[in-house]
Amino acid sequence: MSRKHHHIVGKDIRKVDGRQLVTGAPAFTTDFPRPGMLIAKILGSTEAHARIRSIDASAALALPGVHAVLTHENVRGEAAWSERRPDLFPRVAYTRAGQDFVEPSPWDFFLLDSKVRHVGDRVAAVAAESEEVAEEALWKIRVEYEVLPAVFTPEEAMREGAPVVHDEPEILRAADPERNLCASVDVTLRDLDAGFAEADEVVESTYRVQRVQHAQLELHAAVSYLEPDGRLVVVCTTQVPFHTRRQIAQALGIPIGRVRVIKPRLGGGFGGKQEMVLEDICSALTLATGRPVRLELTRHEDMNAVRSRHSMEIRLKSGAKKDGTLTAIEMAALVDAGAYGSHSPTVPTNTGNKNLPRYRCPNVRYRFDAFYTNLPPTGAMRGYGTPQGTFALECHMDEVAERLGLDPVDFRLKATVREGDADELSPHIYEVKKENVPEDERIVWKYASCGLHECLVKGAEAIGWAEKRKAHDAWNAKKPLVRKGIGMAAVSQGSGVAGIDTAGATVKLNEDGSVTLYAGAVDVGTGGDTVLAQIVAETLGIGMEDVTVYASDTDLTPFDSGAYASSTTYVSGGAALRAAEEVRAELLAAAAEMTGWKAEALRLEERHVVGSPGERVPLHDVATFLAYKKKVHVERTVTHVSPVSPPPFGAQFADLEVDTETGQVRVVEFVTAVDAGTILNPKLAEGQVHGAVSMGLGYALTEELLFDSMGRPRNVGFLDYKIFKAAGMPTMKTVFIETYEPSGPFGVKAVAEIPTNGPAPAVGNALHHALGVRLRDLPFTPEKILRAIGRM
């Protein structure tokens, strides 16, 4: 596909919010205090599994400066919320997972409940005049727990007679709560037995991945207040303002139209904010007190009671022919859903369907079972189930390559998909069950753009794969204390959720040819506002300074599902593009009318309408003509949904050293070659790659949320939960292989999640190269490495 010459798309444009951020101007949720604002605090459970036999808030309420204390006794009955009893809320089961309605996640959570299901689960909420008084009030709430036996692993949870985490009658859409089964899937394509029978080699291995956390720097926070007419406004750290609005309304028993949710600048989300973590209870305190309320989690609460990445045990068995053709792959995941089922039906789905379709193989089976446990709920986290499956599959494929005597890169070149291939698995196990669509009307998920092979080749070149494989082999043969290894992984992801992710955009024309873009889309720090403005500016032939962006306000901007599934550039960008195109059509028609020139020959360029040579009129004049002569004020709104989710593809490579005395790993160089379609803003896209790689390296080497035998968190703080720092990062190289994806605005796909997938398997495979042993259990701590090589 030829790439037209663009004036803004493809350039390193500065972020539209850049100036605000580098000057420290008020921008984030807690930068906007309100007069009369109360401070809220949550009392979290000290038990992993218990009924609340009694709870007495009287001493807390009596404390001067305390305005409200809410417990499960304030949550009962079915009646909608009313001003006459402002501290009473209906008992309804809901989910906090930020997904389109009807959420696939079980409705298994209550605003406040008489049962607690993990350490840190909500027991009570306080609003007081200061943080000190709120904290003191927490101490004065007397809770009597009837402690119940708890389960802390899926294995424990699925045992016959195991304590039941969700025995409430109101639960909806959990697969089999009496067995603690939250969600499950089992899909087979064609005939596994025949596939294995055909194989020359069959390889089986089991991998384990740990819980990690988003560790975004901005803590979860919300400021809620009432307008004079009683309408509720919530300014909050959300990736999903529209879902949060709907869920607040559902949880509190108030109409959706009486709620406004605003997302200001956001200090990172990575999926942890694709969840209504605290907006419901903060809003409840505002309704109960009539006052503005600010609730901000502590880092301890943020790391424990907010979501974490699903830990899993993944078993793989595959069959291959000597020439590298795969004949059968069977993948099974046992998943920890935690205490509530947010995202548990959907995250583990990706584990299979965003990994297996990367390989050509006719016979495939994927199954997962996600069980409730009494640990904090798992949820959405960058990659959304894909990193877990990528670790398992890419390490496993290295084992297959080794068994066949093939170089890992050569094996991927042979076995992975190409443009024109189809993903058959996803339609089968996809989030939206397409039972009602006849077989022949189902969309075939063909890869219209696939640069995977070029990524493999160029990435290998960039890191010096062939030379380093040989050189490290020679180095290691001398048995030095520090061994060297180089490993890789093939990766893929998605662009938005096909057929579901919905984006709305409005482009409004001003009489000087500048525009205002209203987008529901949610910029979580990624630069979403910036790339949407680039798309609009490119389409209208204007500059970035001519586009003003308003985003993520449920009153002022059109609907958008939110920032997840790598949807902002691809889906929200699609809406912005189409709205801008409609405005362009109006401008060109008006220009033709105004000048008498032929409309078909006209285009927008450099703030002018341009036609044949000599035909050139300032956009300003055309827009003024429309506004004041024609009395037409142009404002176009488009809702965009993509029926497909075209995968970005990539190959990631790690070159490392490992000290056989200390078990310490130093990643020296890391290369990411990625096909994300057209790159709209190279510096921002590269920034996404760097951040994803640092997150992936933490997953590989240093991060794990640990709990004790009573389900209490052991390392919720940056001191003991280790993320990568500036001084520990490898040299990073990024190679963009720009294909053109026809379904994406200007040919884009997505780049935000995919680079998170490769670091763990690339490091695992590099360690195997260095040490000759297979580590199958993340993270690769020094202790595990030393044990694996027999030094401990």
Place this chain on the structure above:
Amino acid sequence: LHLTVNGEEKTFRIAPGDRLSEVLRREGYFGVKVGCSTGDCGTCTVLLDGEPIVSCLMLAAQAEGREVLTVEGLARGRELHPIQEAFLDEGAVQCGFCTPAMLLAAKALLDRRPDPSEEEIRRALAGTLCRCTGYENPVRAVRKAAERLRGGAR
């Protein structure tokens, strides 16, 4: 509390136990962030007499008579500091939450070492945690800022 903030003499009312970070935010310096309150993340970094410190671990009272620089003190009116310009040019700002801290840490470094090595830059930034950038573009930005400052910018 009497101190100098961004070159201006200030008087604040404080309680004895108030941390410097919360006092500064209360007085409107929202560029001082709070990410952990335990001195681990660095987002509350300010320069105290030119040295980067984590203001969440300092009692406000300890800043009596001292000079504090927050990110709000970098720009001159509408004119951004070269370090701020470099961060914008190099795509070093993503969510921006750790950006004030990085800018101040970079300033403290470049005031001392106008021609720092990559290792020195990384060590200077090591006290600020960032989950968005992988630190790569910020390091490039500090290098570019150092170049421009040596070339006479500002």
